[in-house]
Amino acid sequence: MRPRTAVIPVAGLGTRFLPATKAMPKEMLTVVDKPLVQYAVEEAFAAGIERIIFVTGRGKEMLADHFDYTPELEESLRNRNRQDPLQQIRSLVPSAGCLIYTRQNEPLGLGHAIWCARHLVGDGPFAILLPDDLVWSGPQHPPVMKQMCDQYESLQHSMVAIMNVEAQETNKYGILDPLTAPESSTSPLVQAKGLVEKPAPHLAPSRLAIIGRYILRPEIFSLLGKKQTGAGGEIQLTDAMAMLMQNHPIYGFLFQGTRYDCGDKVGFQMANLALAMEQPEMRTRLLPFLNTQLSHWQTQPASSTNS
Ligand code: UTP
Secondary structure, three states: OOEEEEEOOOOOHHHHHOOOOOOOOHHHHOOOOOEHHHHHHHHHOEEEEEEEEEEEOOOHHHHHHHOOOOOHHHHHHHHHHOHHHHHHHOOOOOOOOEEEEEEEOOOOHHHHHHOOOOHHOOOOOEEEEOEEEEEEOOOOOOHHHHHHHHHHHHHEEEEEEEEEEHHHHHOOEEEEEOOOHHHOOOOOOEEEEEEOOOOEEEEEEOEEEEEEEEOOOHHHHHHHOOOOOOOOOOHHHHHHHHHOOOOOOOEEEEEEOOEOOOHHHHHHHHHHHHHOOHHHHHHHHHHHHHHHHHHHHOOOOOOOOOO
């Protein structure tokens, strides 16, 4: 059994990106030529997901519009025989009924956002993709959610994508406490005996950080329904998963690919640069620019005081 449903939460306030996200959803920020949410939707469908539940909020209507028809634009492109962009925007619209929207009325945390989808998910395992984690797998590997769904088919247990982070970074992530040292195995799967949300480096049980891709059992909803607040006063998904683990195993999955934290300004710029460099035409033009600017950047102090 593979997950057929994915939840994409998009109701966060995106405060780290203000002022850009004052009126525009963070998930519509563009990496090269596509909004973040589009990367997540394409990844979900490439994994065999059949329906996507967006947990959205006030001021996020633009997200639904992005995946709908735009008759005036299409007409204009057709009249000018601009077939490529026409095809591009039409292929953005999935079959009717495949995208489902519900609202999180208050941004009380990721765990609460997922709980808002409880009546729509059904009884089977479901995937979660956080659009501000962009995972680039390149042409060499399948998209990360497909990697996970393939593993899930034989494992049939809840799973989170994990990656190794620097010791001083553990306080930015949910951290997995492994049952056995991952070095002792060649498998990409690491069974968890605990999960800790944003531990200080000296308290972290490992450096295995959870990133925004999950496959969970629906039992998580009753645990999220307890609405216990955790780190940052928010209802945390990691805390509910730690409770789920008392009765159901949870595995970390060391995925193949590079994850960019596009919820953070620096990670977002890295994603733009890295993905632009994957396109031959852009690389040809960007590389000389970067080469000539590099010595300037290395020797001259930055001129702006904004962080
Ligand atoms: P983040 O914590 O990175 O998003 O949540 P945020 O709260 O919008 O960001 P900052 O820290 O204020 O800049 C990861 C994902 O979960 C969603 C976000 O929209 C994002 O896609 N989310 C988060 C919700 O849907 N609801 C919430 O209450 C919190």
